[in-house]
Amino acid sequence: MEINNKLIEYMSLPQENTKIDGDKLNHLRILFDGFDFNSFDGYYNFIYENIEINISINGTVLISLVSASNISENITMLSKLLNKINSLISIAYFSKRIRIHDLSA
């Protein structure tokens, strides 16, 4: 059976830099309870199975998901999750970027 594996990458870039620390980070850690957490050099990283969420200290969010299931459904879920993250870190204005890579090729 050939598996059509995709890497979906969803990024939100705030119009203005914000500062993620203290309370905001605590909110994120509560949201991503049970995820592997690590931080280095101004980036906070949450990893769980096939999903990785990288958040810069300036408020840029990158979600990467490896999936073989329904792409549009996954994108909708990631979009909602991005909105949730941005609302937690008080970012109202941001641009979004979606990229889909075929890993089976």
Added chain:
Amino acid sequence: MNDSNPIELILSVVRESYPDISEESLCDIIKPLIPKFFELIIEEIERELPHSAAKVELPSDSQSRLTFAQQVSHAKRSRTQVRASKIFEAELTRDAIKEIDKIRQRYAETGDTQKADQYAEYISIFRGASNEKDRIYDYIDNDMTSNLTYIQDAEDRTNRRLRGLIPDGDK
């Protein structure tokens, strides 16, 4: 004659014992012996195998698990670093373009369209270079991610988790 070839060696011994023997007769002598040779070889292997196996140092179960965990951790860290680079590139491009655009706007407001156009061109060159860099990061990211073993169970668990993170009203 190639002395290192064991079959040639056997044939030469037989030829020495029977100097007048024809090639056909030689084959007739050798043929029935071939299964016996294989039998002897297998016996030799079976006799030596326990000694050879004892000399091989196999990693213990805990060592194997530790090595695997280290490899997984290294792969995750590498991907995380590439993704951090993507974020940095996006932020850098946004900030740089914002600054160059401020200068372009100032020239446009003072009526210096030539300078304003020149700065618009700088923006386009900068954006192109950044896109190129992004494509390189994508290539590295895909390469590392495609090495992941696809596990259906993991995907099901990830999807359940994702749904759990989204507020009820948005589902």
